[in-house]
Amino acid sequence: MNPVFSNLLSRIGPPLIAFVLFVGAWQAVVAIAELPTYLLPKPSDIVAAAADNWTHLLGSVSTTLIETILGFLLSVIGGVLGAILLASSKIVERSIYPYAIVLQTIPIVAVAPIIVIWFGAGIRSIVTIAFLIGFCPMLSNTLIGLNSTDKNLNNLFTLYNATKWQTMWRLRIPAALPYIVGGLKISCSLCVIGAIVGEYVAGVGGGQGGLGYAITYAAMRIQTPYLFACGLMASILGIAFYQIVNGLSRKWLGSWHESEMRGDHD
Amino acid sequence: MQPILRLQDVSKVYPNGTAAVQEANLEVGEGELISFVGPSGCGKSTIFRMAAGLSAPTAGKIEVLGTTPEEARRSNGISFVFQEATLMPWSSVRDNVALPLKLRQAPRKVQDEEAERALELVGLQDYAKALPRQLSGGMRMRVSIARALIANPRILLMDEPFGALDEITRQTLQEELLSIWRRNPGMTVLFVTHNAFEAVYLSNRILVMTPRPGRISREIAVDVPYPRGDRFRTGPEFGRFVGLVNESLKH
Ligand SMILES: Nc1ncnc2c1ncn2[C@@H]1O[C@H](COP(=O)(O)OP(=O)(O)OP(=O)(O)O)[C@@H](O)[C@H]1O
Ligand SMILES: [Mg+2]
Numbered sequence: 350m351n352p353v354f355s356n357l358l359s360r361i362g363p364p365l366i367a368f369v370l371f372v373g374a375w376q377a378v379v380a381i382a383e384l385p386t387y388l389l390p391k392p393s394d395i396v397a398a399a400a401d402n403w404t405h406l407l408g409s410v411s412t413t414l415i416e417t418i419l420g421f422l423l424s425v426i427g428g429v430l431g432a433i434l435l436a437s438s439k440i441v442e443r444s445i446y447p448y449a450i451v452l453q454t455i456p457i458v459a460v461a462p463i464i465v466i467w468f469g470a471g472i473r474s475i476v477t478i479a480f481l482i483g484f485c486p487m488l489s490n491t492l493i494g495l496n497s498t499d500k501n502l503n504n505l506f507t508l509y510n511a512t513k514w515q516t517m518w519r520l521r522i523p524a525a526l527p528y529i530v531g532g533l534k535i536s537c538s539l540c541v542i543g544a545i546v547g548e549y550v551a552g553v554g555g556g557q558g559g560l561g562y563a564i565t566y567a568a569m570r571i572q573t574p575y576l577f578a579c580g581l582m583a584s585i586l587g588i589a590f591y592q593i594v595n596g597l598s599r600k601w602l603g604s605w606h607e608s609e610m611r612g613d614h615d
Numbered sequence: 616m617q618p619i620l621r622l623q624d625v626s627k628v629y630p631n632g633t634a635a636v637q638e639a640n641l642e643v644g645e646g647e648l649i650s651f652v653g654p655s656g657c658g659k660s661t662i663f664r665m666a667a668g669l670s671a672p673t674a675g676k677i678e679v680l681g682t683t684p685e686e687a688r689r690s691n692g693i694s695f696v697f698q699e700a701t702l703m704p705w706s707s708v709r710d711n712v713a714l715p716l717k718l719r720q721a722p723r724k725v726q727d728e729e730a731e732r733a734l735e736l737v738g739l740q741d742y743a744k745a746l747p748r749q750l751s752g753g754m755r756m757r758v759s760i761a762r763a764l765i766a767n768p769r770i771l772l773m774d775e776p777f778g779a780l781d782e783i784t785r786q787t788l789q790e791e792l793l794s795i796w797r798r799n800p801g802m803t804v805l806f807v808t809h810n811a812f813e814a815v816y817l818s819n820r821i822l823v824m825t826p827r828p829g830r831i832s833r834e835i836a837v838d839v840p841y842p843r844g845d846r847f848r849t850g851p852e853f854g855r856f857v858g859l860v861n862e863s864l865k866h
Contacts, residue, residue, distance in 0.1 A: 501701040504669050508688060508695050509715045509766065519717075523705045 390574040395581070398574035405563070410582050413559035416472060416544040417590060420479025424536050427480065428487025429529060435488075436495035437517060446492070453485035457543065461550045475547030475559070482543035483536035490535070494528025495521045530598040537594040541587040560586070617681055618642040619770060619803045620666060625675035626828075627661050635661040637828035638675070648796055648804040650814035652860060653824030659807045660698060662829070663772045666805070667693050680769060687770070691719065694768035696776045698807075700755035702747040708734065708758050709743040715766035733761035736791060753780040757788070764795065771804045777813065789817060797841060811860040816848060823863040833863040 372392050379391045386394055399406055431449075435442040461478050468474040498521050506516045548561025558566065560583045567576040620643040627636040636658040643649055651659045664670040665677055668684030679687035687693055694715070702711045710717075712733050713726040721729075734740045737757035747755055756779055763771060773792075777785045796804055808814050814821045815837055823833040837856055839847060847853055 499701070501697055501699060502703065504664075505695070505697070505701055505714075506718070507669060508667055508693065509718045510689055510691065511718045515718055519714075520703070523703070526705070 387571050387573045390577055394574040395577045398572070399578035399581075402575060402578075405557075406578060406582060408557040409560045409563040409579065410586060412557050413541075413544050413548065413561065413583070414586060414590075416475045416479055416547065416559060417540050417586070419476045420543055420547075421483055421537055421540040421590075423476065423480040424483030424487050424540065425533065428484050428532065428536070429491050431484075431488050432491035432495055433517065433522070435492055436521065437513065442492075449485065449488055452481075453489065457482050458546055458550075461546065465551045470552045474551040475544055478547035478551070479540045479543035482546075483540040486535040486539065487529075487532040490528045490532030491525055494525025497528070498524040527602060530602060533594050533598060534591065537590050538587060541583070541590055545583060617645075618678070619645045619647075619680060620805070621676075621678040622662070622666075623676040623678075625662075625665065625672045625677055627658065627665060627670070628673045634828035636665075636672075637830050639829065639831050641822070641831060643803060643805070645803055646800050647820060648793075648806065648818050649820045649822060650806045650808055650818040651822050651824060652808060652811065652814050652864060653829060654826050654864070655809075656827050657824045658827060658829030659824060660774050663695065663774050663805065663807065666770075667695050667772055669695075691715075691766060692769045694763040694766045694771050696756075696759050696763045696771070696773040698774040698778075700747070700752070700759040702755055702758060704747050706746075707743065708739065708745050708747065708750070711747065711758055712761045712765055714762060729765050730761075733765040734758075736764060736795065737761045737788070753784055756780065757784075760788070769801060769803065771802060773804065773806045775807045775809065778809065785813070789813065793817065793841065793843075811857045811864070812853075814860060815853060815856040816843065821860055823860065832866070835859055835863065 376391050376393060379389055390398070435446060435449075457478060460481075461474075464477050464481075465474045468477055495517075502520055502524070503516075506520050511519070544559065545561035545564070548559045549565055552558065552562055560579050564576060564579045564583075567573075567579060620641070622639050622641040625636060625639045626634070628634045639658075639662060651662070653659055661670065665672050666679060666684055668679075668688045677684055680690070680692050684693075703714075706714075709727065709730045713730040716726045716729060731740065731743065734743055737760055739754060739757055739761065742750065742754065742758075747758070750758065756776060760773075760776055763773070777788055780788065792804070796802055806814075806817060808817075819837055821835040821837060822831050823835065824830065825832045835856065839852065
């Protein structure tokens with residue numbers, strides 16, 4: 350057999366078999382025990398529910414996706430710029446950073462209704478909630494990165510009379526990149542959660558309700574199979590989003606940073 | 616003549632209470648090549664950092680190029696080869712070498728040309744595009760030396776620059792350093808080494824330091840004209856100087 354193929358098979362095979370067995374057992378147990386569908390639907394019911402409402406489901410996914418991306422981009426831009434601002438002055442950092450920490454500890458679900466009152470039901474509130482959840486880890490990670498440059502390199506820049514801005518741009522930001530990427534990975538997952546939570550409280554976003562909205566709607570009507578389908582799509586969305594951010598980070602850092610180097614010797 | 620570097624009763628106590636240097640006195644004239652030898656932890660790097668204005672003495676006075684170390688630094692008068700290579704891992708070898716010029720905002724073309732030239736001096740012209748992690752420890756150190764040379768300093772501080780190199784490369788770079796120094800009569804070199812042979816071969820003066828807190832306990836003038844070459848390295852005089860250095864280190 351082709352070695353590449355057999356390698357792939359040995360990697361993917363076991364989890365694939367486990368998955369098939371799990372789904373099969375689920376289908377069999379529910380069918381044999383004759384559990385009512387509203388309590389625990391069979392996998393086949395879930396697939397059917399998804400297929401019947403395919404256009405709806407896709408619409409919800411794309412709405413949530415757009416909200417997530419918007420919230421994520423805002424939190425990345427806001428977090429990185431905010432951290433650069435804080436890091437460029439010790440006084441500013443010392444006076445503002447404690448509040449950023451406090452902000453981080455506020456349970457966002459608790460303030461979400463206030464945001465809806467301020468921004469109105471709909472996409473603006475949802476994106477704001479996603480942004481708020483993703484912003485804090487971006488800010489604190491970037492700030493830690495900006496403040497953890499190698500002492501010798503710092504000395505070197507001082508020695509050659511670098512301006513504050515040169516040190517920031519040529520030394521502190523590149524040195525912070527691994528931390529920034531760490532922040533991206535945390536905040537991209539959080540933004541998906543933020544968007545869905547936002548839809549719970551702020552309802553319809555954009556033209557059509559997102560996954561969070563579809564979930565609350567299906568739950569009220571006890572459409573359990575569709576509820577499962579929505580939950581599944583939300584998971585897939587979260588995983589896919591995380592993988593994309595992960596891939597981008599490997600591309601950016603791959604050439605020089607250890608955390609993304611997998612024992613390559615070129 | 617105005618000394619290039621003067622230390623007057625300079626002491627350094629670190630905030631954690633470590634007394635690294637105690638009442639060091641020193642005068643360095645223009646164009647000297649001086650080696651510091653002394654046991655590990657006796658404050659050689661500390662003296663260098665203070666001379667470059669990267670760390671302030673707790674007592675005493677330092678004068679560099681007739682002014683404060685900070686002022687001398689601001690006039691682009693000082694280069695420093697740190698004990699570690701201290702390269703930016705995200706930048707190519709060429710960009711690392713060009714850094715001092717980049718920070719002075721020299722034109723890109725000048726940066727590239729000068730970097731190529733400096734890399735040629737240390738024998739790394741084929742590695743301009745490589746990243747630091749693709750080089751060996753010794754090669755990284757040579758990049759760091761090239762970066763110090765590109766700044767065209769009046770004082771070159773070299774903190775154990777050849778410690779990580781094999782004997783052949785070490786000798787090549789010693790020759791290289793001597794020829795660069797001789798071509799720039801105004802350039803003063805201060806050099807840290809643990810190697811008595813290296814100190815004797817390179818310098819016109821050797822300063823021996825006591826264990827911590829470091830003071831300069833002895834001064835050995837190596838009054839042998841340059842270029843010295845292998846005849847000096849293998850001659851009887853050489854052994855006598857090395858013996859003198861080793862003996863001073865023991866006291
Ligand atoms: N930032 C610091 N804070 C506290 N103590 C320090 C600091 N830097 C150096 N020291 C101490 O000061 C003493 C002198 O250090 P220094 O680095 O100058 O020694 P050195 O002569 O260069 O040694 P080596 O030959 O091993 O490089 C050492 O005992 C060291 O532990
Ligand atoms: Mg040292």
